[in-house]
Amino acid sequence: MGNIFSTASAGKQTSYRPVIGVVMCENTVDENPALTVHEKYLDAIFNADALPVCLPHELAARDGAIDQILRGLDGIFLTGSPSNIEPHQYGEEGVEALADPGRDRLSFQLIRATLDKKIPLFAACRGLQELVVATGGSLYRKVQEEPGFMDHREDTSLPHDAQYDPAHPVFIEPGGLLSELLPDYQQFQVNSLHGQGAKRLGAELAVEARAPDNLVEAVSVRGHPFALGVQWHPEWHSLTDPVSRQLFNAFIAACRKGHQARSAQEE
Numbered sequence: 001m002g003n004i005f006s007t008a009s010a011g012k013q014t015s016y017r018p019v020i021g022v023v024m025c026e027n028t029v030d031e032n033p034a035l036t037v038h039e040k041y042l043d044a045i046f047n048a049d050a051l052p053v054c055l056p057h058e059l060a061a062r063d064g065a066i067d068q069i070l071r072g073l074d075g076i077f078l079t080g081s082p083s084n085i086e087p088h089q090y091g092e093e094g095v096e097a098l099a100d101p102g103r104d105r106l107s108f109q110l111i112r113a114t115l116d117k118k119i120p121l122f123a124a125c126r127g128l129q130e131l132v133v134a135t136g137g138s139l140y141r142k143v144q145e146e147p148g149f150m151d152h153r154e155d156t157s158l159p160h161d162a163q164y165d166p167a168h169p170v171f172i173e174p175g176g177l178l179s180e181l182l183p184d185y186q187q188f189q190v191n192s193l194h195g196q197g198a199k200r201l202g203a204e205l206a207v208e209a210r211a212p213d214n215l216v217e218a219v220s221v222r223g224h225p226f227a228l229g230v231q232w233h234p235e236w237h238s239l240t241d242p243v244s245r246q247l248f249n250a251f252i253a254a255c256r257k258g259h260q261a262r263s264a265q266e267e
């Protein structure tokens with residue numbers, strides 16, 4: 001691909017580093033409206049030998065901007081966020097106090113475009129919930145109040161790092177993408193920092209893993225080379241946690257493969 005992100009302009013770098021678009025969250029910094037992303041998400045992408053690029057919400061409002069920007073990207077990463085998807089997006093009523101409508105709009109457009117164009121997509125926590133809603137599914141708004149479900153929220157009385165400690169196991173569904181990516185595991189421990197969760201999945205999604213209470217913990221898109229959403233935070237300790245590392249490496253490998261295929265088509 002002949003643009004500023006191409007291998008030719010990467011100096012001595014020989015193995016191509018895929019360029020990954022990362023969504024940001026509406027925030028306020030020093031009373032100024034701001035778009036922010038936790039560095040841990042960018043670090044996880046750098047650590048897997050790829051280059052993150054942050055994507056402003058305004059892209060969703062500019063005609064043709066998503067298609068144009070995707071021509072220079074090899075993958076999309078959807079981060080977690082304290083904000084919640086607005087319930088009208090999945091057919092429910094009510095006001096969402098922690099809304100971020102700009103992020104909803106951008107993520108939904110990115111998801112539809114990456115699924116149509118078969119561009120790799122990796123989504124964590126809110127990102128998984130966006131993948132569920134963008135493909136016609138719905139969410140539990142407060143998992144902890146649903147009969148039979150555990151409380152999947154973090155313990156906010158703990159120090160920040162401890163809130164990301166492993167909280168419960170997830171069980172991999174046989175025959176899916178996760179079982180292919182993690183052949184040595186049938187289950188593993190994950191952290192858990194969410195109040196919402198997948199309720200109903202649209203036909204495009206397959207369940208990849210479940211929590212002990214049966215809550216959906218990972219999904220993939222059927223017939224797509226790599227579109228994976230996980231309800232936990234693989235970006236946390238992504239270099240030292242073997243499962244997280246394997247997932248990020250597999251995502252970036254899929255992005256590199258897609259880039260090579262597109263480059264070959266253009267030649």
Ligand SMILES: N[C@@H](CCC(=O)NCCCC(=O)O)C(=O)O
Pocket residue numbers: 038079080081082083084124125126127193194195196197233
């Ligand atoms: N708000 C949603 C999604 C939860 C989520 O993504 N948490 C991440 C918080 C901060 C971070 O580490 O990025 C819910 O509550 O379910």
